[in-house]
Amino acid sequence: MNKKLFIETLGCAMNERDSAHIIAELREKESYCLTDNPREADLILINTCSVREKPEKKLFSEIGQYAKLKKSNAKIGVCGCTASHLGDTILKRSKAVDFVLGARNVSKIAQIIHKERVAWVDIDYDDSAYVFSQNSNSTLKGMINISIGCDKQCTYCIVPHTRGNEISIPAQLILDEARKMVENGTKEILLLGQNVNNYGRRFSSEHRAINFTQLLNEISQINGLERIRFTSPHPLHMDDDFIAEFARNPKICKAIHMPLQSGSNVILQKMKRGYTKEWFLNRVEKMRSLIPDLSIGTDIIVGFPTESEEDFLDTLDVLEKVRFDTLYSFIYSPRPHTQAQKWLEMDKNIELVEEEVAKSRLAHLKNRHKEILVEENAKQLGKIHKILFESFDETNALFEGRSDTNKLVRVQSKSDLIGKFYDVKIHQVKGAQLLGEIVKH
């Protein structure tokens, strides 16, 4: 009988990819199968995120809950960014945890499960250890890491500490992996990295020099691959060459994540983001001039230390000008090992924005964005998108898929649509939901 694995994944796409990698390793090497019920699991893994303080705080109460409901001989492991960041402190604080495996050590999962009470969190790297194990059940969409870690020193961010220096994975490994996926039926590939468009700056050893734009171009030449997405690029590195390739190449999906963080030049400088509001808007304008239907998503932090009302108004101004298709917004959360937290501790003139003020700024931003979305979605009525169908929503009996611009579109159909592309006309817009009908088979 197969052993059962329950895994909870928090955080970003990188963590999802790491979980997929862990699942594949345990399936191949240790004959585990997945369960969604922690009570029947032989191994419970929590793949953690530490980008904000709240989920990190919740970790120990979660471990406590799993410890209560698990089978008596089941093991509990903590992986991911909080594992990297807290290391063996997790073992000291919780007797229920059997092992701790850092974000950069996921490929050692099949070894660590046989150890007792250890923490492996080093951040060295070599290409051979970072195997591309085949992963998920769905082969339609695949994820490939193109770089790990981050070299930027954004002053709010814990990631360089948890995931280490930025290292690009050799292009040959990425291309081989992409080809293998496509041979197995993958139609869409998501390239992952903390800072994807900084690709090619540093490899772990001698490798062919290649930048992100060239990598995109080479991947797009794989026969049978239909779509390429990537996350996250940094607005600073969106040079003209990149924009030209992005606009020209039909396989590159016309949806981009551009993490703004703040619209205020004063705050952007304090965050050490390396660009100005004007540069950001210029990049958006340039891309939209070439791709009028481009979908743009963003991340925004409100309440960064010293953020004034005027600074916040600059952020709102960018929201009005860009009218982002997706927005992830957060209240600044002080993180250990970051420059901003050091300032808060050392410099009396630098203070946290009052909680009530930060909360009201966040609410304002989110509400305004919701209004914008309703206005923008209404414009979708009658538009035709090419949809790749991915899943079936049992409750509403609707097939679901995404457009090139990453819009979720739902369609009623008697025949199975999954895995296929169809042109779909939007005939109904319900809030954020788009309903359509197939116009061409």
Ligand code: 5AD
């Ligand atoms: N506080 C709040 N939000 C943060 N993010 C990163 N660090 C912090 C922090 N200390 C947000 C950024 C990033 C996203 C993944 O999380 O917006 O783009």
Ligand code: SF4
């Ligand atoms: Fe992803 Fe950052 Fe969270 Fe780690 S800390 S899981 S890199 S968002």
